[in-house]
Amino acid sequence: xxxxxxxxxxxxxxxxxxxxxxxxxxxxxxxxxxxxxxxxxxxxxxxxxxxxxxxxxxxxxxxxxxxxxxxxxxxxxxxxxxxxxxxxxxxxxxxxxxxxxxxxxxxxxxxxxxxxxxxxxxxxxxxxxxxxxxxxxxxxxxxxxxxxxxxxxxxxxxxxxxxxxxxxxxxxxxxxxxxxxxxxxxxxxxxxxxxxxxxxxxxxxxxxxxxxxxxxxxxxxxxxxxxxxxxxxxxxxxxxxxxxxxxxxxxxxxxxxxxxxxxxxxxxxxxxxxxxxxxxxxxxxxxxxxxxxxxxxxxxxxxxxxxxxxxxxxxxxxxxxxxxxxxxxxxxxxxxxxxxxxxxxxxxxxxxxxxxxxx
Numbered sequence: 206x207x208x209x210x211x212x213x214x215x216x217x218x219x220x221x222x223x224x225x226x227x228x229x230x231x232x233x234x235x236x237x238x239x240x241x242x243x244x245x246x247x248x249x250x251x252x253x254x255x256x257x258x259x260x261x262x263x264x265x266x267x268x269x270x271x272x273x274x275x276x277x278x279x280x281x282x283x284x285x286x287x288x289x290x291x292x293x294x295x296x297x298x299x300x301x302x303x304x305x306x307x308x309x310x311x312x313x314x315x316x317x318x319x320x321x322x323x324x325x326x327x328x329x330x331x332x333x334x335x336x337x338x339x340x341x342x343x344x345x346x347x348x349x350x351x352x353x354x355x356x357x358x359x360x361x362x363x364x365x366x367x368x369x370x371x372x373x374x375x376x377x378x379x380x381x382x383x384x385x386x387x388x389x390x391x392x393x394x395x396x397x398x399x400x401x402x403x404x405x406x407x408x409x410x411x412x413x414x415x416x417x418x419x420x421x422x423x424x425x426x427x428x429x430x431x432x433x434x435x436x437x438x439x440x441x442x443x444x445x446x447x448x449x450x451x452x453x454x455x456x457x458x459x460x461x462x463x464x465x466x467x468x469x470x471x472x473x474x475x476x477x478x479x480x481x482x483x484x485x486x487x488x489x490x491x492x493x494x495x496x497x498x499x500x501x502x503x504x505x506x507x508x509x510x511x512x513x514x515x516x517x518x519x520x521x522x523x524x525x526x527x528x529x530x531x532x533x534x535x536x537x538x539x540x541x542x543x544x545x546x547x548x549x550x551x552x553x554x555x556x557x558x559x560x561x562x563x564x
Contacts, residue, residue, distance in 0.1 A: 222267040229260035341369035341398050342557050349380055351445055355533025355560040357541045361505060361553050367394035368503045368557040369402045378446035381409050382561045384501040385438035385457070390555075393431065401426055401436055401478070415440045415453040416488035419475060423455070427482035436478035439471065441499050443563060450499070453488040456480075458507050459518050463498040463529040464491065468522050471499070498533065498562040500525055502540070505554035509544040516547050533560035 236253040243249045342358040349372065360366055367387030374380050383405060387394040404425060408418035419440065426436070439454040454460070456477035459470040475486030502521065509516035524540055531539070537558040545552060 219271055222264060222271055226264055229257060229264050232257040232260045338366055341366060341395065341402065346372055347374075349374060351564050352380060352443070353533050353562040353564060355535070355537040355558075357537040357556070357558045359505075359541060359552060359556045361390070361555040366390070366555045367398045368505070368555040369398045370501070370557050370559045371402055371406065372559070372561065373406065375410055375442065378444060380443045380445075380561075381415075382441045382443070382499065382501060382559060383438065384460075384503060384557060384559050385436055386503040386505075386555075386557075388433070388435050394434065397426070397429065397431065397434060397436065400429075401438070405438075405440065409440065409442070414488050415442050415451060416474065416486040419453050419455055419478070419486045420484070423478045423484055423486075424482055427479050429479070431479070435480055437504070438478060439501060441471070441501070441561070443493060443561070445493070445563070448493050449490050450493040450497070451488050451490045453486050455486065458502065458504050460502075461500040461522050461525055462491065463496075463500075463525060464494065468526050468529070470518070470522070493563055495563055496530075498525075498529065498536075498560060500536070500540075501559045501561075503555065503557045505552060505556035506540060506544050506558060508554060509548040509552055509556075511547050511549050516544050520547075533562050536560050 232253065236250065236257045239247065239250040239253040338358070338360065342356075344356075344358075346354045346356055354372055356370065358368070358370075367389060368385070369387075370382075370384040372380070372382045383402070385398065385401060387398045387401070401422065405418060405422050408421045409415065412418045412421065419438070435456075437455060437457040439452065439457040439460050441450060441452040441460070443450055450462070452460070452471050453475065454471060454473045455475050456473050459472045462469050462471055471489075474489060476484045478484075500521070507516055507518050507521060520543070521540060524543060525536065528536070528539075537560050540558055541556060544556065
């Protein structure tokens with residue numbers, strides 16, 4: 206029975222030895238290639254050499270076991286302990302190669318750390334456009350007593366957007382609504398949009414007239430000196446105490462106001478921002494009644510294209526005329542859906558729409 210067990214062990218060791226020899230030969234070739242391409246002291250060469258030596262070590266273990274069991278079979282004795290002492294050979298190899306083994310472990314740990322950081326960087330790159338969009342065109346609008354708000358935003362084909370909007374309270378009786386668009390796409394346009402949005406918050410609190418706020422914003426942001434970069438923007442300030450609406454527009458597409466049972470355009474009152482550091486702007490004041498609604502949007506909506514035809518500002522106004530009492534959120538979604546249906550090739554530019562109703 207003992208001889209049978211030794212025979213089985215010897216056969217298994219022979220198969221394993223054959224496998225590990227072939228594997229060691231393959232790893233030797235890989236080591237040679239790594240040294241030739243990257244040098245004998247490179248990390249790639251060290252890892253390849255260590256892998257080869259591990260294969261040699263495993264081969265030595267099975268060769269020792271094969272010899273030991275072979276001796277037991279030849280001598281036909283149970284006292285095979287002397288043959289098994291050959292296992293000390295691979296043990297010695299382990300000690301001899303231990304330095305490279307430890308270095309390989311360190312390199313593997315470092316590579317894992319590098320790969321993990323690479324994954325983190327890629328994840329951040331994927332999340333960055335969403336993070337910027339959340340700042341420039343937030344999904345959640347503030348709860349402003351006395352006003353109903355609606356918004357939609359759809360990113361175009363670019364990764365980073367230049368469209369932005371904002372709604373915030375200036376004083377207990379005054380609320381500002383802003384929408385704007387920076388020419389171009391990418392990180393530069395997004396950074397400019399971010400700067401313009403939050404600088405305008407400061408200037409609208411500093412100047413009661415939105416035209417003055419635009420002039421100061423224009424002077425400050427024009428110092429960025431970014432060629433071929435301009436901002437169109439419209440700001441509307443609702444004053445519930447005075448029952449008025451005051452607006453100023455820097456070259457922006459016409460906003461629309463539902464007031465006194467008619468739709469009227471709020472057109473540009475000054476040039477694009479960053480076009481001329483000394484550009485002048487004016488503001489216009491309109492009575493504000495309960496139920497009045499202001500509709501703001503970026504040019505991606507009006508410039509939705511069907512062949513040579515544009516969706517256009519008048520289509521925007523007509524949709525508002527059809528149902529001026531609609532919930533602001535429903536109105537914004539209806540406008541976006543209408544533009545999508547109109548455009549043959551889809552909406553390629555960013556589209557932002559903001560609606561504000563005075564209760």
